[in-house]
Amino acid sequence: MATLELTDINQGGRLIRIKRLLRELKLPWIPITILTILVICSAFAPLLAPHDPQDLNVKERKTAPGTTWEFPLGTDMLGRDMLSRLIYGARTSVFISLVALGAGALVGTIIGVCSGYFGGRTDIVMMRLVDAVLGFPTILLALIIVAILGAGILNVIIAIAATVWARFARQARGEVLSLRERDFVTLAVVAGVPATMIMWRHIFPNVVNTVLVIVSLLVGQTILLEASLSFLGVGVPPGDPAWGIMVAEGRDTLVNVWWLSLFPGVAITIVVMSMNFFGDWLRDTLDPKLRRS
Numbered sequence: 001m002a003t004l005e006l007t008d009i010n011q012g013g014r015l016i017r018i019k020r021l022l023r024e025l026k027l028p029w030i031p032i033t034i035l036t037i038l039v040i041c042s043a044f045a046p047l048l049a050p051h052d053p054q055d056l057n058v059k060e061r062k063t064a065p066g067t068t069w070e071f072p073l074g075t076d077m078l079g080r081d082m083l084s085r086l087i088y089g090a091r092t093s094v095f096i097s098l099v100a101l102g103a104g105a106l107v108g109t110i111i112g113v114c115s116g117y118f119g120g121r122t123d124i125v126m127m128r129l130v131d132a133v134l135g136f137p138t139i140l141l142a143l144i145i146v147a148i149l150g151a152g153i154l155n156v157i158i159a160i161a162a163t164v165w166a167r168f169a170r171q172a173r174g175e176v177l178s179l180r181e182r183d184f185v186t187l188a189v190v191a192g193v194p195a196t197m198i199m200w201r202h203i204f205p206n207v208v209n210t211v212l213v214i215v216s217l218l219v220g221q222t223i224l225l226e227a228s229l230s231f232l233g234v235g236v237p238p239g240d241p242a243w244g245i246m247v248a249e250g251r252d253t254l255v256n257v258w259w260l261s262l263f264p265g266v267a268i269t270i271v272v273m274s275m276n277f278f279g280d281w282l283r284d285t286l287d288p289k290l291r292r293s
Contacts, residue, residue: 030277032278034274049083082259100160105211108167116172141162179206219279226244
């Protein structure tokens with residue numbers, strides 16, 4: 001009996017600590033819920049979608065939302081189910097955004113850490129390159145890259161990564177300029193630790209939080225950029241389920257077949273806003289300066 005009572009007390013203590021932690025974190029539940037739904041739709045699209053997004057049904061073309069339970073969000077000009085295309089479109093947007101951001105974060109962080117640590121000519125050359133990239137409007141730079149490489153998912157990923165890496169490089173360099181003057185880095189240099197080991201074991205772990213915050217803040221922008229490229233016809237190949245293409249397909253029939261552009265447009269807006277709110281919360285949580293204030 002005493003053992004059971006002690007176990008119950010320990011479990012009760014854990015629950016109290018978890019509740020206190022959740023209150024302190026002040027989690028943004030609405031954005032988290034929306035993003036969780038987005039991830040689930042992306043991961044389990046074949047199971048959740050009621051139809052194949054490429055199935056043509058000429059007899060059911062331009063079916064309005066709410067007309068039939070078979071097509072709750074209606075169909076497009078070719079009779080394809082809008083709900084299924086929205087679900088598969090989420091998978092496309094999430095995949096492109098995460099892969100492009102991952103590549104951009106990796107390249108940008110490496111360049112920023114090396115530039116900040118070594119300084120000198122390396123820093124000057126790298127930062128002038130960063131300034132040149134940041135000086136270009138994002139959509140214009142992405143359009144130029146895709147125009148050179150051609151349309152396609154891989155090329156869209158390359159174009160988006162090429163527009164975001166400079167932000168990671170600039171921020172990482174700023175962090176490293178401060179970190180390299182710290183005592184633990186100075187002691188490692190005096191002890192003869194190789195520069196690569198210092199950057200990997202002592203500097204990079206202290207930059208990770210900043211990189212994660214930037215990623216969370218840029219996910220919404222990259223989804224919007226991918227949708228913009230697809231809308232302009234230079235992104236995901238036509239016919240593939242992507243939110244930008246779906247908006248573009250309905251732009252000529254906004255009055256009569258309004259749902260073709262409305263539903264994907266609303267999906268883009270909600271996801272981008274949710275990612276921005278989540279990114280703001282993550283920045284406020286991980287930034288020690290903001291926590292102290």
